[in-house]
Each structure stands twice: as C-alpha cells, then as structure tokens.
Amino acid sequence: MIGIKYHATFPLAAGALFVAIPYSISLVAQWLYGWPNKPGYKKYIEALKPRRIYCLTRAVLEMLKYLQYGKLYFQWKSWYKNVNNNKHCVKGITFGRRGNKLDLYHSPSMGQPKTGLIPVIVFVYGGAWGSGERSTYCLLALQMAQELSASVICPDYSIYPKGNVLNMVQDISDSLIWVRENGHFFNLDKDNIVLIGHSAGAHLCALTTLFLVEGVDELFIEQSQQREITNSIKGIIGLSGVYNIMDHYRHEKMRAVEYVSTMHKAMDGIENFDYYSPTVLLQRLNKSQLKRVPPIALLHGTNDIIVPVESSLKFSEVLTSLSIPVALYLLPKMDHTKIVTDLMAPERHFYHTVFACIKQECRKCIKPC
Numbered sequence: 001m002i003g004i005k006y007h008a009t010f011p012l013a014a015g016a017l018f019v020a021i022p023y024s025i026s027l028v029a030q031w032l033y034g035w036p037n038k039p040g041y042k043k044y045i046e047a048l049k050p051r052r053i054y055c056l057t058r059a060v061l062e063m064l065k066y067l068q069y070g071k072l073y074f075q076w077k078s079w080y081k082n083v084n085n086n087k088h089c090v091k092g093i094t095f096g097r098r099g100n101k102l103d104l105y106h107s108p109s110m111g112q113p114k115t116g117l118i119p120v121i122v123f124v125y126g127g128a129w130g131s132g133e134r135s136t137y138c139l140l141a142l143q144m145a146q147e148l149s150a151s152v153i154c155p156d157y158s159i160y161p162k163g164n165v166l167n168m169v170q171d172i173s174d175s176l177i178w179v180r181e182n183g184h185f186f187n188l189d190k191d192n193i194v195l196i197g198h199s200a201g202a203h204l205c206a207l208t209t210l211f212l213v214e215g216v217d218e219l220f221i222e223q224s225q226q227r228e229i230t231n232s233i234k235g236i237i238g239l240s241g242v243y244n245i246m247d248h249y250r251h252e253k254m255r256a257v258e259y260v261s262t263m264h265k266a267m268d269g270i271e272n273f274d275y276y277s278p279t280v281l282l283q284r285l286n287k288s289q290l291k292r293v294p295p296i297a298l299l300h301g302t303n304d305i306i307v308p309v310e311s312s313l314k315f316s317e318v319l320t321s322l323s324i325p326v327a328l329y330l331l332p333k334m335d336h337t338k339i340v341t342d343l344m345a346p347e348r349h350f351y352h353t354v355f356a357c358i359k360q361e362c363r364k365c366i367k368p369c
C-alpha cells in the first residue's frame with residue numbers, strides 16, 4: 001500500500017513543483033504588473049509560453065534573496081522613527097513643483113566653530129522608476145554624511161505611475177534648485193554639489209545633468225538658471241546605473257520581465273527610449289556643451305544580473321570618446337543591491353570597498369570632503 005501511495009504522490013508532487021507552482025507564480029506576477037502588450041487573447045498565449053513562465057518564476061524566486069535584508073529593514077525603520085535621531089537630520093521638507101519631500105542629513109562638521117560652507121551630496125535612490133522612498137535610505141545618508149563630511153539630501157521623486165521619467169528629471173532638478181535657494185539656512189555650499197545615484201537613480205542623475213547642460217525647454221526652468229545649476233554640479237557618481245534604455249530593455253526581454261517591468265511605461269514607450277538615454281543624448285551635444293559636463297564616476301558590481309556591468313562599461317566608453325573625464329570601478333562579487341545596502345552600516349561586507357571608491361572620487365571634485 002505504501003508503495004502505491006508513493007507512486008501516486010510522486011508525479012503529483014513533481015507536477016506541482018514544475019508546472020502548477022511556476023505557472024501560478026508567473027501568472028500572478030503578470031496579473032499584478034502587466035500582461036504582454038499583444039492584442040486580445042494573444043497576450044495570454046504570450047504570457048503562457050514556457051520560456052516566459054520559467055524566466056519569470058526565476059526572477060520572482062530571486063527576489064527571495066531580499067529576505068536577507070530583514071534585520072536591516074527593522075534597523076532603518078526604527079532609526080527613522082526615533083525622534084532622538086532628529087538631531088542628525090531635518091525630515092520631510094517640501095520642495096519643487098509637485099510638492100515632493102526631501103530629507104536633509106547634516107555633516108558631522110555642522111555646528112562646529114570655524115566650519116565653512118558644507119558641500120552637498122544629493123542621493124537619488126533607485127527602484128526601477130516605479131518604487132522606492134526616501135526613508136529607506138536614512139542609514140545610508142547618515143553614513144554618507146559622516147564618511148564624506150558633507151550634508152546629504154535625499155529627495156523623493158514622482159515614481160511611476162505618479163509621474164513619467166520627464167517628471168522625475170524635473171523633480172531632481174527641483175531638488176537642486178531647493179539647495180541653491182535654501183542652502184544658506186543650513187550652511188550648505190550651493191556651488192558644490194555632487195550627485196550620487198543607484199540604478200534608476202543613477203540614470204536620473206546622469207539624465208538630469210545632461211538635460212541641464214543641453215538646456216532643454218521641457219524642464220521649464222529658465223536657461224540662465226539651468227546654466228547656474230549645471231555649474232554647481234561638480235561630479236556625478238553612478239552605482240550600478242542604467243545609461244541606455246534600449247540596451248536595458250533587451251536585457252529585460254532576455255529575463256522575460258519586460259512587460260512586468262515599469263521601465264517602458266515610465267519612459268512613455270519604446271519610441272522615447274533613445275531620447276531618455278544618456279549614452280545617446282551625449283552624441284547630440286556640441287563642443288561647448290560637452291565641456292560643461294561634470295566628471296563622472298561609475299561603480300558597478302560584476303555579479304549584477306539586474307543591470308549588467310556592460311551598462312557602465314558602454315557609458316564610460318562613450319564618455320571617454322567625447323573626452324569627458326570618467327572613472328570606472330568594476331567591483332568583483334558585488335551584486336545589484338549590496339552596492340547600496342552595504343553602505344548602510346560599517347560592519348557590512350562591502351561598506352569600506354564602496355565608500356573608498358566614492359571618497360576617492362569626491363576628493364577629486366569637491367574641496368573638503
């Protein structure tokens with residue numbers, strides 16, 4: 001009897017493991033985040049293709065890795081809501097045309113005698129243009145302020161569906177305008193700003209700067225003011241960034257996540273991919289505009305499967321070919337999330353590795369840090 005029972009359960013278990021579970025996981029993912037953009041019933045045929053099911057299940061299971069950040073999650077949650085920590089920062093300052101909020105973390109030198117104006121880091125978080133919030137990065141911003149002896153601004157921006165990529169670029173520009181107009185209240189050096197971004201945030205840092213250099217009308221900021229803001233950006237540091245949207249779309253396609261991803265929606269469709277790609281945008285700048293592009297440093301983990309290292313490699317090649325100063329750091333064994341989560345506490349594995357690169361680059365472009 002036991003033998004028969006075993007023979008009956010085994011195929012059932014195998015069926016559940018290799019068919020029912022993957023199909024359920026990937027259908028729920030597509031139901032939640034978007035079906036393939038094929039007409040009528042064809043989208044379901046596309047959605048049910050075994051390769052798509054296999055890849056999507058893999059992508060979902062890869063997200064189980066985030067469970068390792070459980071402890072860190074509680075650390076940043078409790079740090080952020082503890083009022084005793086308010087001496088380190090000013091939270092929830094409203095800025096810009098869409099009323100987003102930013103947090104400001106003080107440099108450790110703030111309030112000490114003989115402190116001059118303090119350089120400013122604007123940290124732009126990632127989250128595939130469709131997720132993320134500033135409070136998540138409180139521990140990172142705190143460490144960054146200490147490591148770099150700078151004040152750190154962490155702005156929210158209008159992630160999709162609240163806004164599209166152009167709105168996000170406008171929001172990041174607005175956060176820079178906020179620094180320039182209100183910095184003196186906090187002893188900030190409004191002419192000494194470095195942008196640091198992760199993933200989609202690195203894309204937004206590069207794109208915002210290039211839009212400002214070009215002086216595009218869609219920012220709805222006066223040309224002279226755009227020029228002033230550009231001059232105050234002394235450097236950009238991109239962590240695991242996306243710099244060519246079409247290349248990244250191809251990579252998403254390979255992982256079969258292109259329809260569940262927010263990217264194509266946030267970019268207003270494939271026809272705008274080139275317009276919002278820093279690698280492409282650079283090619284249409286003339287000599288005098290190229291001269292005004294600040295130095296750029298690119299850090300990328302070689303174990304990154306979400307944004308492959310080729311993204312930073314290609315961007316650095318384009319920058320080099322146009323004689324824009326660029327530094328490229330390929331970091332072995334590092335993946336897409338560790339490059340940023342490990343900056344949240346000094347005991348984390350890659351903390352010193354990544355901060356050493358960031359410090360070195362900051363020293364090149366702003367004075368005291």
Ligand SMILES: *[C@@H]1O[C@H](CO)[C@@H](O)[C@H](O)[C@H]1NC(C)=O
Pocket residue numbers: 286287288289
């Ligand atoms: C570069 O382009 C800008 C904007 O189109 C223009 O104002 C400027 O004169 C151009 N500079 C050169 C050197 O061509």
